Amino acid sequence: MSVSIGSQGDSVRYRSRLQQPETERHPDTHPLTWRLRDDGEVIWLEEYLRKDGYESVRRALADRDPQAIIATMKDANVGGRGGGGFSAGLKWSLTLQGEDIPRGYLICNADEMEPGTFKDRLLMEQQPHLLIEGMILGALANNSCFGYIFLRGEYVTAARVLKRAIEEARHAGWLGADINGSGFDFDIIVHTGAGRYICGEETALINSLEGKRANPRTKPPFPGQSGAWGKPSVVNNVETLCNAPGVILNGADWYQDLSGDSTDNGGTKLYGISGPVENPGLWELPMGTTGAEILDRAGGMRNGSELKTWLPGGASTGFLLPEHLDLPLDFNTVGKEGSRLGTGLMTMVPQEQSLVALLRNLEEFFARESCGWCTPCRDGLPWAAKLLRALELGQGETGDIELLEKLAADCGPTLTFCAHAPGAAMPLHTALKHFRHEFEQGISKPRIKAVEG
Ligand SMILES: Cc1cc2nc3c(=O)[nH]c(=O)nc-3n(C[C@H](O)[C@H](O)[C@H](O)COP(=O)(O)O)c2cc1C
Ligand code: SF4
Structure with a gap:
């Protein structure tokens, strides 16, 4: 799947x-x-x-x-x-x-x-x-x-x-x-x-x-x-x-x-969910509703598949784990967990989905959409996508994961001209933090050093 x-x-x-x-x-x-x-x-x-x-x-x-x-x-x-x-x-x-x-x-x-x-x-x-x-x-x-x-x-x-x-x-x-x-x-x-x-x-x-x-x-x-x-x-x-x-x-x-007791943010939110769930869609719910409630309203994961990870509000937010489903989905709480509420539309990822393949898809999108103004974004994102492609094919080299971490860090907040690059770095950074072993499985070769002289 x-x-x-x-x-x-x-x-x-x-x-x-x-x-x-x-x-x-x-x-x-x-x-x-x-x-x-x-x-x-x-x-x-x-x-x-x-x-x-x-x-x-x-x-x-x-x-x-x-x-x-x-x-x-x-x-x-x-x-x-x-x-x-x-x-x-x-x-x-x-x-x-x-x-x-x-x-x-x-x-x-x-x-x-x-x-x-x-x-x-x-x-x-x-x-x-x-x-x-x-x-x-x-x-x-x-x-x-x-x-x-x-x-x-x-x-x-x-x-x-x-x-x-x-x-x-x-x-x-x-x-x-x-x-x-x-x-x-x-x-x-x-x-x-x-x-x-x-x-x-x-x-x-x-x-x-x-x-x-x-x-x-x-x-x-x-x-x-x-x-x-x-x-x-x-x-x-x-x-x-x-x-x-x-x-x-x-x-x-x-x-x-209008919002829930467990949040400082007011109002309601148009929350939503997509990915392999029984009933993807939208709900207007009190701000601070938990991810668990939204997943429950969507009828749970499709065909009983197990949840591996999820994005709380679009591709430019950080991956959260199943244990984070009980947190109120509001700006402050999600921020404290190293992600962002973003648009508040959750994307669910099942156990059988390769995180490396998913990240490769996302980073290719972010690389393609860079406006090209600043170097970490213009050159770093295509480089990250290339490394991820190699890891996906099992052709990664030692040091690739550290290089990916550096590329993500170089795109961090305040280091580029707009928030596109930090948004691209967040799913990469959090996937490497939570699922490093999946990336390690793609390494099959020692790093080939450039010949000097
Ligand atoms: C790469 C990038 C894409 C964005 N896309 C959207 C978008 O499609 N819609 C949107 O409302 N804000 C988007 N934003 C945020 C806007 O820059 C801006 O913060 C927002 O429109 C302000 O509206 P708000 O204060 O009502 O949230 C994007 C930001 C970045 C960095
Ligand atoms: S960070 Fe923003 S301004 Fe800089 S290249 Fe990327 S999209 Fe352009």
Whole structure:
């Protein structure tokens, strides 16, 4: 059996599936998914309005108090769902605003190319107005004049749904000039990317949006100071923005209370699972739900196969062991175990899967997706992939494992220009830590020394 960690495009096989029926989802406890239907049909404007849609924007436009929106988001401490967990409210409080400062841009990061991840897709394909509502709140808080949804090019269904929903919102006066007579102007367009993982990195995304090559930019200046076309710009993930309407409507305390007792992080999370499990899919659960509960909801490992290891939130997170399944899946706890919550979509790996082969597949992906700007990433990742290929074929040389460890260390945090290389190093580093014996089995030859002279 082999596990393929793919970045799921628009194939039917990987349709983002919410595994909770309507009867289990309620407005008080499932702010992201309570409106969704069991038949998976899109919630268009009429139905969205019947289900309290745009109520948070109606109130926020009446108040016209950006600082109040920022304060509520800050108190709620909505950790960024793009993988980093950085507080959305804090980010919004750092955007440059003032009479002499031009209005900037609210950018939704919908690139979702992290292998094993398919959560933003569900929100965009089935509930586009929740994202539009969250973006209007973000625009009000950050004084943005225009919004971009930077969408992964393969998500053709999401593009179609979002464009139609934006049209509906415009027609009903929720987007465009003078939104519903409030004096506030804001509009959104969908920008489809050409399909590079690095375009998900927020500053590379901004370069790509501007029509430039998708290399990350230096920080500072941060996008909130000088982003797209030199204007203050806020980049937030789809799920992060979809949390804003519930927070503004119900308050920070309500949001904090949604999560489990064992975590400091508030709210709910769109968790998911893939790999050889009985029912792969998505669930909206309290932040801090354990991996064991999610695996249980997925019906356990398929055909009773035994779990060897798992990634908690995409290919750029570190491998955890079966004993870690009982930990709350939140930003702090997973971080303390040497991994990251990442996107919160778990990938399960069975005993019979060769970790060397799996790592080779991942590192080939990361090597291919490097933008080539810095040496440890541009040259180190293909070198790691080459060593892993040799180990997989049983043709490794003594010293290969130490070399892999060095290559992973050279890609560590702060040593490269962006977080792509540290993300590529994390699964490699943790696999070598937990499963070194599997790599040793691939060594059959002594190192051939270069001849000098
Ligand atoms: C290589 C790389 C790829 C990324 N891909 C995504 C992505 O597809 N979607 C996303 O929201 N964030 C992605 N990020 C994180 C973004 O840079 C950024 O932190 C995020 O969009 C901020 O939104 P948030 O604060 O709402 O999480 C990526 C980061 C890196 C380094
Ligand atoms: S770490 Fe990799 S992807 Fe990021 S800037 Fe350097 S070369 Fe480019």
